[in-house]
Amino acid sequence: MNDKKLQPGTPIDLFMILISKKMRYVFLFVLLFMWINSSYKKAAKKAVISSLFSLIINRLIKSVYFKPRPFMKRRIGILIPSKTDSSFPSKHTLLVFSISTSVFLYERFIGSIMWGLSMLTGFSRIWLGHHYPIDIIGSAFIGSFVSILTDKTFRFLKSKDLA
Structure with a gap:
């Protein structure tokens, strides 16, 4: 199926594997x-709740929609093993954007850093051959x-x- 399966070589490959x-x-x-930290506890609570809802949405979408991952449909190499479930949505991306957006709404500085890390995480999933760019964009939107x-x-x- 894949010509160069599981052969990380360059430093950027190794960095993307580490990020992912x-x-x-x-x-x-x-x-x-x-x-x-008691002053941030409410933001952490919201982040956990939004992550749980994101996981539920992930399960629901994957139960009714299947999109083959890039390495399944095309002859591209992957750098680390991957599931063969639907490419959309990306669970990694859903969760990091869900958390970073919750943090951003409470603490802009830390949230901005986490948003940058979320974008890097999404990019790493594309780099590894596990997702298409539109999967990452859609997952980031849903998580946020x-x-x-x-x-x-x-x-x-x-x-x-009431709360």
């Missing part, structure tokens, strides 16, 4: 720090939208004294 595999730990560390909707819902409930 390990960036989730950076996001978990930031969430843990925010959860422990879910976070904004979660934030708006919390604000609405708070204004009605």
